[in-house]
Amino acid sequence: MQKNAVSSSEHSKVLTLDTMNPNIRTMEYAVRGAIPIRAEELTAQLKAQPDSLLFKKVTPCNIGNPQQLQQKPLTFLRQVSALIEYTDLLEPPLIETTQKLFPEDAIARAKRNLSFVNNAAGAYTQSLGIPEIRQNVAQFIEQRDGYPADPNNICLTTGASGAVERVLDMLISSPNVGIMIPIPQYPLYTATLAHLNAHAVPYYLQEEKDWQLSIPDLQRSLAEARARGIDVRAMAVINPGNPTGGCLLESNIVDIVQFCEQERLVILADEVYQTNIYTETNPFVSFKKVVSKLGSQVELFSFHSISKGMVGECGRRGGYYEAVNIDEQIMGQLLKLASVGLCPNVQGQMAVDIMVNPPQPGDASYELYRREMDDIHQSMKRRAKKLAAAFNLLPNMSCNDTQGAMYLFPRVVLPQAFVDEAKALGQEPDALYCMQMLESTGISVVPGSGFGQVPGTFHFRSTFLPPEELFDEFIAGFKSFHIALIDRYSKA
Amino acid sequence: MQKNAVSSSEHSKVLTLDTMNPNIRTMEYAVRGAIPIRAEELTAQLKAQPDSLLFKKVTPCNIGNPQQLQQKPLTFLRQVSALIEYTDLLEPPLIETTQKLFPEDAIARAKRNLSFVNNAAGAYTQSLGIPEIRQNVAQFIEQRDGYPADPNNICLTTGASGAVERVLDMLISSPNVGIMIPIPQYPLYTATLAHLNAHAVPYYLQEEKDWQLSIPDLQRSLAEARARGIDVRAMAVINPGNPTGGCLLESNIVDIVQFCEQERLVILADEVYQTNIYTETNPFVSFKKVVSKLGSQVELFSFHSISKGMVGECGRRGGYYEAVNIDEQIMGQLLKLASVGLCPNVQGQMAVDIMVNPPQPGDASYELYRREMDDIHQSMKRRAKKLAAAFNLLPNMSCNDTQGAMYLFPRVVLPQAFVDEAKALGQEPDALYCMQMLESTGISVVPGSGFGQVPGTFHFRSTFLPPEELFDEFIAGFKSFHIALIDRYSKA
Incomplete structure (x- = not known):
């Protein structure tokens, strides 16, 4: 082994916080910031020790990531994708068996889309796309x-x-x-x-x-x-x-x-x-x-x-x-x-x-595709309305009815004692609120300060994506945390 | 319809070559530069009018894109990918039929990899990866x-x-x-x-x-x-x-x-x-x-x-x-x-x-995976050596034997008359050489000036990825173009 010019203990790093691109250093991205990182730690802890926390599971409402919360993918989309992956399924001798597993329009669509790339889905395409x-x-x-x-x-x-x-x-x-x-x-x-x-x-x-x-x-x-x-x-x-x-x-x-x-x-x-x-x-x-x-x-x-x-x-x-x-x-x-x-x-x-360019009326997959889309849409709408209504029933909280997207952004009137405590800790009050929510309920949301808000107001962003059968439990978690916090600090 | 504040003819653009990020403007990227763009035009022309050019097809050797040139994907990789896409295949009632189409280790691998993401391959993963x-x-x-x-x-x-x-x-x-x-x-x-x-x-x-x-x-x-x-x-x-x-x-x-x-x-x-x-x-x-x-x-x-x-x-x-x-x-x-x-x-x-983490000895797919890998590897090696040998037989051309990667980078000694002609046209001599090669043979390569080279030397980069059964024809195209060019300009 050759001798190093500089011994390990002497070697200071070339790339450090001081030397790195300062524009990256100052950049912030709350959607995957401190709270989601803590949520990942808690998830790992629950995996190792299921009973070690006040809650049984972490509920990630910090990001619009519906399939993470059990939303099923669209069947037609996944069928076509699978056939594009493994093209042997489209040729003899496998095609006969494939026809038992896949509807004819998924097979036709996979063939058509493969023809766009000369059957080479593993090649670079044009840079602007196919x-x-x-x-x-x-x-x-x-x-x-x-x-x-x-x-x-x-x-x-x-x-x-x-x-x-x-x-x-x-x-x-x-x-x-x-x-x-x-x-x-x-x-x-x-x-x-x-x-x-x-x-x-x-x-x-x-x-x-x-x-x-x-x-x-x-x-x-x-x-x-x-x-x-x-x-x-x-x-x-x-x-x-x-x-x-x-x-x-x-x-x-x-x-x-x-x-x-x-x-x-x-x-x-x-x-x-x-x-x-x-x-x-x-x-x-x-x-x-x-x-x-x-x-x-x-x-x-x-x-x-x-x-x-x-x-x-x-x-x-x-x-x-x-x-x-x-x-x-x-x-x-x-x-x-x-x-x-x-x-x-x-x-x-x-x-x-x-x-x-989804399946059209008359296509084998049309009804299923339509129904899956409608079911997801109606369910999102129900959950959005339910969550907004729940927020609006809580003290010190108000929320616009949702019109679109995957989020609600309720306003929280935080007791002055809580705001003072956060400031004493050097934290944004809504960030502290969200971190405490995570630690006591497992619900992960993003503080309004991560998005910007009118100074002196506090908000958080929550998705309404937890599965419908768990939605009441999810709302109950919010509610008990919020009421206890408001109660505790209003008395203070 | 409301009246516009500024009429169309008066409206000058906000975002122009003069106002845009100058660092992007000065950036160059030859691998997808003028020659591949012209190659795409020629491909489209041949699609519309198959007999309108001196050649029947464009041979894209400008980029290491093997599946574009008929390299088959690895079967196991695509089988697992297909099963990850359409997870219904892994459950009753479809699983029985799936077992007729897919080897058991592909099914097991898909299940295992899906377990890494709680069966939600459609969700965002951790930002650093699973x-x-x-x-x-x-x-x-x-x-x-x-x-x-x-x-x-x-x-x-x-x-x-x-x-x-x-x-x-x-x-x-x-x-x-x-x-x-x-x-x-x-x-x-x-x-x-x-x-x-x-x-x-x-x-x-x-x-x-x-x-x-x-x-x-x-x-x-x-x-x-x-x-x-x-x-x-x-x-x-x-x-x-x-x-x-x-x-x-x-x-x-x-x-x-x-x-x-x-x-x-x-x-x-x-x-x-x-x-x-x-x-x-x-x-x-x-x-x-x-x-x-x-x-x-x-x-x-x-x-x-x-x-x-x-x-x-x-x-x-x-x-x-x-x-x-x-x-x-x-x-x-x-x-x-x-x-x-x-x-x-x-x-x-x-x-x-x-x-x-490919299939291991004893796995159902091991032999096939090994053979596919070896076949591709041996074929690449044969084609690399064949192309280097062909280049080294040509006048005014020399080429190092390939040791790795997907490319050869032969040196071309261009006749002074050709260099002068290129300079008169305001072009890099090797860029003109490659463009003429494309126009007369359909072979698309990248000039050495796109990669940098010792001043006064000229090169081009070619992949050796055209399919083996077409390789002699591909080499013949190079050869006749190069010899004709050297001949023409050496006499001039």
Whole structure:
């Protein structure tokens, strides 16, 4: 063995907190932050010692991850995926047996989708995604909105997160650039802006108006940022809202589009929850539809995903964005950027195809697919309403009725004694509240401070995804924790 | 319809080449650059008009994408993947029929791997990847190297590209940071460094010494960069080499590790071709093994992938990195960075598991798996040797025998008249050579200028992946193109 130039004890690290990329160091991402990490520890503890805690299981409501909580995948999607994996099933001698296990339309769909890639699902695809699937996405958008969509404007991606990061990356040319983001917001936006060293320019969602946007507040926010010399270039909108569960009215979207066009802002429309809609009054309307209807020239990126909706294929990592009114040369730059990452994973692309082009009436799988979608949708709606109602019955808590997405974002009025205690511990009061909830009930939610909120108010985000048969127990857990805490600190 | 604030004709774009992130604009990525884009156009043209060109099909040798060129996927990997997709196959009433289609070890493996995720392959996993699979990766590394590996140091990723980007991103804290990269190199490195606005500090691989590294050249390169004030922090090594096909000797790796330790450089070891080895003289030796053997404290990231080797699952996007001797707080920052992207796709993770933990002697699938692996390996070796021999028989061309990877990187001595013509056209001579090759033969390769080369020399990178039964025809295409070109321009 050769002698080292520097002995182990002397060797200080090259890569440390002090030397690393400072933009990554300052980045925060609460959805998978301290509370979920503690939740993982508790899960491991319960696995080793089932009776060692006040509760029997951890209930992860910190993230919209429905199959983690026993939501069943869509049968047709998984049948087609299985056949794409093991193509011997589609050929003699296995095909005869395969026909006993799989419906004919799943077999036909697998064959068709394999033909898109010359039967090589294990090869890199085009970097923007398989052309036929981009075509199908465009048709889906046309049918949804009633306005044309161009497959050349569609790019398949590794979930919506990677797509949002890529577009923000294109937009941010210097640390002086700012992007308007909602408060509260999904922390992908603040995390990515911190990472890319750009300004997050916050605007507030109006809690008292079901989280609709206020144009005067947008104007105020933009004017303040521009007065500080920030080059504000784009505005992110999450609709249906994450973490709020609100769904924007068409009239509100019209106002936002006109505001962005006037103010020369690119619109980033995060529309991954577009099918998670629970009211008649606030149907989903896409930004693309409004832009088309207005004949607006505003530049728009719209994001969609297979992780949400009733598809809920989070682990597969699939999605797309549509680029509308984007400069032709920028489209070329986006292609180049996509090409360095080679391509989005093929099974994610195939699932996008099924999401946008599901079985049709007359197909063997149509009834089952429809029923599975409806069952999931109706169940989500019931659970959302039930949880909101439960929150609204609690003291020191109020919650807007959910309109969409997978979340509720109740407001909690924390007793001053609790707030003081948190501050003494150097913690955000809502973070302490959520950590105590986890430690005493096993329920893992995300504090409002992880999303941003009006100063002095406290919230948390909870999914309503625990399985329906366990839902009452889940609500009881919330309730007893909350009442005991309010009680204890109100007396204090 | 409401009136727009700005009419269409007046609306200039917000996001343009002038306003976009300039680091993305300057980035280049030749592997999917002008030549492969033209190759896609020609493919589309042949689909529409099969007889409209001088050749009947496009042969994509620009990228290591074996299944695109008819390499069959590993049966066991695809069987397990199919069962993970459609879990009804594993339960009554379907399981009885499933047993007729799938071997028992594939069924057992699917069940076992599903148990890692509580049967929810559609859920997000832990951001670093499924813990049991990280454990299996650690065992694989221990068996490969004979030194311990810690599962806490393993992070599953979306292919190796995303992993390399993530680690470079951590390392680059300012535009003054430099990373040593080989020349020629896989352009992921120059592209990512341009994107992250850091210095690429080039060192040369020695073509005349089978592409081994020269320590004096490393010292020269580092000294020059440091003299210019560049904060050189890390050194990337690609072994086996891309685009060169060289494989480093253990003695060379020992020297490199000691150089990096002395000079306080983090090592980035891109080892994705570690099983693509074609000679007895240059077996693959991992950097991790050498670091362990030396008892070195040098910081090391080692990258591996399911896209290469005999697995060749490019479209699936799976891989991992091992972090060795990395500061504990940096490990936390890497976890946070991973968490913003939620998790690598589950089917990619499952394929990593099969790659590192294949069927064992006595398992039902062992013989088939072994045979498929061997057949692919032997065929790659035959094709590599055949292509190198063919290149070496051509005038004005010389090529090192391949030792590993999926590529040859022959040197072409281009006639001065051709070089002059290219310069008059404002093109790199080897880029013009490759474009003419594509237009006249349908063979798509990447010019040496896309990887970097000693000034005044010209090369191209070609895979040797066309199917064996078409290989003579493929070589004949190269040959007639090259001889005609040399002939024409030597006379000129």
